Amino acid sequence: MAEQARAYVCDSDATDELGRDRLRDFLQQMLLIRRFEERAAREYAAGRISGFCHLYIGQEGVAVGALGATEARDHVITAYRDHGHALIRGCTPRGVMAELMGKATGSSRGRGGSMHLFAAEAGFHGGHGIVGAHIPIAAGFGFASKYRKSGDVTLCFFGEGAINQGAFYESLNLASLWGLPVVFICENNYYAMGTPLQRASAISDLFTKADAFGMRGDVVNGMDVAAMWRTTGEAVQRARAEMRPTLIEARCYRFRGHSMSDPAKYRTKEEVDERRASDPIQLATNTLTERDWATQDEIDAWDEDAKAKAADSSEFAQESPEPSLDDVGNYVYADPMQWRPDEATFPHRRD
Amino acid sequence: MAEQARAYVCDSDATDELGRDRLRDFLQQMLLIRRFEERAAREYAAGRISGFCHLYIGQEGVAVGALGATEARDHVITAYRDHGHALIRGCTPRGVMAELMGKATGSSRGRGGSMHLFAAEAGFHGGHGIVGAHIPIAAGFGFASKYRKSGDVTLCFFGEGAINQGAFYESLNLASLWGLPVVFICENNYYAMGTPLQRASAISDLFTKADAFGMRGDVVNGMDVAAMWRTTGEAVQRARAEMRPTLIEARCYRFRGHSMSDPAKYRTKEEVDERRASDPIQLATNTLTERDWATQDEIDAWDEDAKAKAADSSEFAQESPEPSLDDVGNYVYADPMQWRPDEATFPHRRD
Amino acid sequence: MAELSFREALNQALDEEMARDERVFLMGEEVGYYDGAYKVSQGLLAKYGALRVVDTPITELSFAGVGVGAAMVGLRPVIEMMTFNFAILALDQIFNHAAKMRLMSGGQYSVPMVFRGPNGAAHMLSAQHSQATENWFCNVPGLKVVMPSIPNDGKGLLKAAIRDEDPVIFLESEIMYNMKGPVSDAEDYVIPLGQCDVKRQGKDVTVISYSKGIHHALGAAEALAGEGVSVEVIDLMTLRPLDMETIRRSVKKTGRVVTVEESWPYGGIGAELAYRIQMDCFDWLDAPVTRVTQLDVPMPYAENLEALVLPNVRDVVAAINAVTYRS
Amino acid sequence: MAELSFREALNQALDEEMARDERVFLMGEEVGYYDGAYKVSQGLLAKYGALRVVDTPITELSFAGVGVGAAMVGLRPVIEMMTFNFAILALDQIFNHAAKMRLMSGGQYSVPMVFRGPNGAAHMLSAQHSQATENWFCNVPGLKVVMPSIPNDGKGLLKAAIRDEDPVIFLESEIMYNMKGPVSDAEDYVIPLGQCDVKRQGKDVTVISYSKGIHHALGAAEALAGEGVSVEVIDLMTLRPLDMETIRRSVKKTGRVVTVEESWPYGGIGAELAYRIQMDCFDWLDAPVTRVTQLDVPMPYAENLEALVLPNVRDVVAAINAVTYRS
């Protein structure tokens, strides 16, 4: 994998299959995520965003390639490193940036923040903060698909650190035992906060854990959006047609720290630079230009467009109002009245 | 396995290794467990024992063979089906029977009952009721051995139903990652209450799950006390000498219901009868007599002795006093006074 | 009114709701082929099939999560915990997911599901199998908590819980499944959540309880009636949210309150009731609100110790005597 | 007295206890090579090595269990939960095993261990990362619960917790690690568990709190001192077991009580204190015990909503005014 990860262009067979138009589209999606997050990082530095903020920079190929292999009716769920998945699955840049700034116009009305983005209508079910805990929830979506014979598929993303949580294993067993149409995608960026894979997992070929549940396991270069698309596509097909789950290990890398507050002292500059050579955006760019599927000018224009969208989202978010204090009792129960004053502390708090 | 499980005698190589004296000893231990539990079942029917009572009848070969491969300094822990392990690892028949009857003379002073037998001095650490939850605790014993470089080994027994709990996988990962001297012994009796293995686990060769953690996995006929002894012995050696854990799948069968209250309608009489043919006590008996390592008269005498011990334990237990009500606040904290009256309800309760 | 056991009443509720709404399914350990560890789901597999009555491996955390996911996309799961002692393994899905999904998403999701099963002590099961877990759930906003005391309420409340748009923790008493009682024959009998029921009218003392405790309360009321003490017994039925109106009305009438619960005292239901009552009815109280709870110890196995640890009619009588200064 | 941050004071306690007793080890996520997610364990790996400062995979349930097992056989584990929001995954090991092993075995085992880490809200972390979890632990017999409000107490209490023979839940405030304060230079500074500390003497009102709430209480006391209201502030320090003597003495002096906590109200610490105070000091109370808590909602992300949901000095002032009938 390491070899392939350093490759200069996307896998050529996968690229042939993917085709010009989709690869052009994928690059634009990756650029949007990249520029949006670079903007978010600046807003964070400027103090306009607070709390935990986990950037996806470097891993864009995984979400873009994988989601590119799904249909609109399919379900998607991931952990707290969710900006990328959200932006290409139902959340607008404005909605996400406003959410990061805790505004009423945010995609979660300012209730969830960076870690809890959702777009229920579009089948993007979050945005979750407890490592590994959303994996059984994904199995629940798969169960619902089987229950309704609806033919839709669930993509569940999680980091390699989540693989050590019992919920991961329990869910794989249920998915295989019951035949649930779920694709489990482990985004192996080799670090869980400051802990490298080898200090957390007894084995390093994580995709082989699928064997313990009689499930298909695949490994793919997550920095290669075309390869990611192809491997996920096969798994989605397996889920939709045969009701069989798959575990995909997508090897990738995050170029930034774990969150905005992490100096990432646990890895060398050399290691990071080496991995930057396989930046998914660079790979896609090289592939498009080499094949004359896009000119550098076009790509620069896409880049400008992405930056413009990011800038617009920031303006929108800054101008947006904070949530109304009167709504503090909403969204706890279906009926806001279920939130009884006498279950709270002092009434004056709501004056 | 099924084939072997129906074999008429114990594996001959294993038996050669084990030798005459130890096999004679093993049979006596199995007889003690068997007769003790038959007695316990009668006491239960007579209303002298209440609560949950899970009999080990049919699985004696697993505990006797495995524990026969350990040293006194080693640690043992199991689930609620613990009478067998307790009787050959520090608990007396009197202490266990008194515990089952909830008497002050019980091995846990009447606090634990059938599911919570302990003999701390002898390294028998229970007796636990939450399926799968004692597996991480076993890893903790292993961690302590590594921490102290004490060279002792932990045997952790659990049912095949526990294999679907996340704690099982988490613990295997820790044991392999950290190099803990723990032998994980899955007593696969094919049923978890009324749920057959194939309706609970996506795969049936459970020992292969060890691969997911870079750990050695073995399967053995748990009805064959000699084979059980040999396989466990190798694993104990691997743990003690190389600090490497092992997962052993011991295929066995319980001849009684899950607990005293289970009619076991989920399996046929034919299935049970077929499995009775490989009763571990019968296998050991056949092996000893065939090899002229013991006469039937000797074996009958051992059997009588086991019955006598069971009868004695019952008399002892019945004559024993109930725990004193004054001690209700003991064993909650090291200092009984930590249990403050004002943290309880009415003082008169303790009058 | 048919005379039914708690088990049968709950079974009827499940059956009727599954027949009424095909989004409703039951999932848990041994709920199907075994007909339920406590036989509450008897016959449902045969009637509704394995897709709607789902046996699970022993994996509480994850099948609870499967329920949360299924509810998020529109199904109405009823997740059976074989006993709530095991639900402790699933608390992350209940506290962090079921209870918070609506809020975290700014109202994009409802999690209409029920976690149900036996709770509290049965008989001689020792510490790990005898816990009354209601306190923990009552503390968490986003959850509703329901605990019926008689078969009739069990049926009406379970049907309401299944139809509720929010996650409901429905706790049944592990030793009351065989208790019989009259159950409404109404076509579609539903008891709204969030309301207390006055199980016995009285004027001298208010005893507030739920589930098993109601029977201790009624027993004490009966015993003291002879001695001229008129006891009002309020059945919370829904512990969260609490119906304080009914409670206040009673307390302002009697001025004396005893609470009865099987859970541990610290931060229990009695503590919460005491807080609210002394806050709302300070000038009406003639005696401190007095609670009867389980002793503050893990449950021991021995029969005599277990009996000592659990609250009983005698304790309630003693508490009533205390608040009426008869002792 | 050296001026230390909470982080430094806790680090000293860990360092001193590890130096004093080689059975003591620290285990958790990022405690070693990363020097701790909140840097409480800074430098300990370098000093004590990887066998005594152990980084774990993300597997809360099991490393909590490893701690229980190690404690059962004589070690003294300090298990760090990166935050207690994640400890929910480990509650089975804490409730069903650490808290019950001694009882279930009839006293054959001690489980001398500490579960410690940040608790409560930090700043804009939303619902899953902002929980004050103390209620749940306080409810469970077999556990002790400790929550320091200043660095000095943090050091003295953590050392006592590590030496205690029972499992101790030691909850630190996630946003107070940088707070500085004088810390005793005593050779071996240990504050016994189970005792309150009167942080400010007063005669008109008793405010009972712990951890972060103490600072709201002291702020309110300061603010009201000018208006001639003399507020006594009691720091529980140990929430379980509760030191009722100190509390009763104060309440009998002031007759008015306000409790302050960051957790949710239902069955909270304030509820328990209210129960015991009205039970023990019924005739001394001039006003209902009044609690200040977090609003009864999952924590929202937005800064203004979070500020509204969390208790603050203004709330405590309002509560004091209420119990003194000044409002």
Ligand SMILES: Cc1ncc(C[n+]2csc(CCOP(=O)(O)OP(=O)(O)O)c2C)c(N)n1
């Ligand atoms: C149950 C739980 N434990 C710990 C944490 C704290 N935490 C947040 S992210 C993280 C690392 C996760 O790493 P990985 O799964 O590889 O995802 P990545 O951050 O690399 O995308 C940890 C330990 C948490 N959020 N939930």
Ligand SMILES: Cc1ncc(C[n+]2csc(CCOP(=O)(O)OP(=O)(O)O)c2C)c(N)n1
């Ligand atoms: C966490 C948990 N869930 C459910 C139960 C109820 N229960 C007790 S034993 C059992 C079956 C366990 O089967 P297995 O692990 O195969 O052990 P066996 O009984 O066959 O020895 C179940 C479901 C429990 N005790 N703990």
Ligand SMILES: [Mg+2]
């Ligand atoms: Mg990672």
Ligand SMILES: [Mg+2]
């Ligand atoms: Mg079994």
